[in-house]
Amino acid sequence: MGDEAVADWGICPLPEQQPQAVCARWSQHSPAQPCLSHSPVCLQANPFQHRICRVFSTSDTRDDSMSFEDFLDMLSVFSDSATSDIKSHYAFRIFDFDEDGTLGRKDLEQLVNCLTGQGEESRLSSEEMEQLIQNILEESDIDKDGTINLSEFQHVVSRSPDFASSFKIVL
């Protein structure tokens, strides 16, 4: 789904001053290699780094390595000039941990655990998790099927005031 989606959506180009920064960042990682086998430095502290690499990687070997073009795609999705549609589309793919096309309870649970941090003492208890997932589904699941599909997700995110400002990476 990756390549067609990118072509269909027509990822917006990065603004003019970005290419130098992008090239500089890329050469920091791998001066000679065509692919990154580990996540970029700008994602090191990000709990979603593996998901991001998986979503944007187009390598045939499915080892989540990112080529320069993949890196550019990722940066343009996360840039300021990307529209909210593109961002919410890719956010949906990133949050879909089991890649079944919908955000089910397991996905939401993994998402919340990523947010609160690694480690036993930084997790919500199971009752709290249950209550939280219940609330999220109440707020966003319109057709009441227990999962959030893409259009429901995009609907909920379009009314969220913080999404545009938090879902971006600035080099």
Add this chain to the structure above:
Amino acid sequence: ISTSFSQGFLEVTSLFYGYYLVDAVLISITKYNLPLAYLLATFAYLALNFLWLLKRSVEGFKQNLVHDADPFQSYCNKVFAGWDFCITDPNAARLKHRSLLYELQTDLQEERLRQKIAERTMEEKLRIYSLRVFINIIVIAILSGCFYSIYRVTVFSQEDSSVSIRNDTRRDLVKAGDYSKRNYCERVKYLNIAPFMFCLSSRCVFLRLASIGVLLFSLWSQISDCRNDKCEPCGYNYELYPCWESDVGREMYKLMIFDFIVILAVALFVDFPRKLLVTHCSWKLVQWFGHKEFEISNNVLEIIYGQTICWIGTFFSPLLPAIATIKYFIVFYVKKIVLIHTCKPAARPVRASGSNFFFLVVLLIGLLLAFVPLGVSIAHIPSSKACGPFRSFNTSWEVIPDTILQFPTALQHILFGLTSEAFAVPLFVILCIIMFYVIALDRAHKRVVEQLREQLVLVRSGPALY
């Protein structure tokens, strides 16, 4: 200690009101009218504080409204848009993780409590309300007992006419009453929801501000008490208080220093030993007592109390703000050390945003309360004849009418017109009209918001119908 400080050499320094001279000071060519400047500086700092506090309270109020206004999507917003993808520093990432965890936990807990309240049966409600009424009665009884005892001590020491005992005993009583009631407030911990935290904290606030009020009231009743007819022309008791403003200033200064010493003493002799005891001693009683939790509201109320003293005292003792600055500087670092080394993280995560507004409002109330004694001292009680810049005036306020009378007549007419009834009454009426208009606008907006919310719900459940 502080008694020895303030009597003696400090009394004649610029720390106290008595130092300032009534004559205008010559600075190069112009004459600097010191009495007028003193009074205007007082008004200026009060007005500045008032406007700034008002501005901050309004901002906090707006934030509070916005925060409560959208219960629709708070969870989705926090979960889907919670992580800031710009974070690259691991420390910042750790902090963000923790703040997200606390926010989610607080929200979930508030929701659980709301549900629990909604599900309360009739008997439970009855039991809880009667318990609350009972405890409130006890608190009010203790409060009135304390104030009455302060008053009795004042009267007793007046008959005894032993000046130093009066000061210390009264101050100690006030302090003792303060702490006993504060401990009582802390023990009533079953109230843990936001509106009831408000009531609980308001009680403690009222206690502290009222204790200053009672102290000042007893001071003033003594100053203006004229036993014999000798002091009638002066208007105040000039035998005991030849320079009463300096006396009041000395009281405020002593209160401030005492507050500072108490904070240091509590930190040193209560918090650290408690931590040592709990870590090394394994008696059940000690373990049940447990580690100290950092109580934000108590600490903020302490600061507000100190600040109110500073505001009241600055007119009588102009260098008090400088002392207060140094004091709070030191107190901050002491509290920081106590927090880091002795406290355990609060068992319940605390939502800071709502409390911010509450603390600002209490600070504003403290400032408005500070206006009262200052107003009485400046305008009503005659200024002392033996010292101070207002020696030649009847009351401190008279500087201003005197200065106005020196203005050109046209300006005088304008100013008199501005303060006459013919101007004030229409102004008041216009302000009332504006206020009613704004209230009506607010109500209309609320109705629009409600209607839009209902529309959203319909739109949301709309597709399900198809």
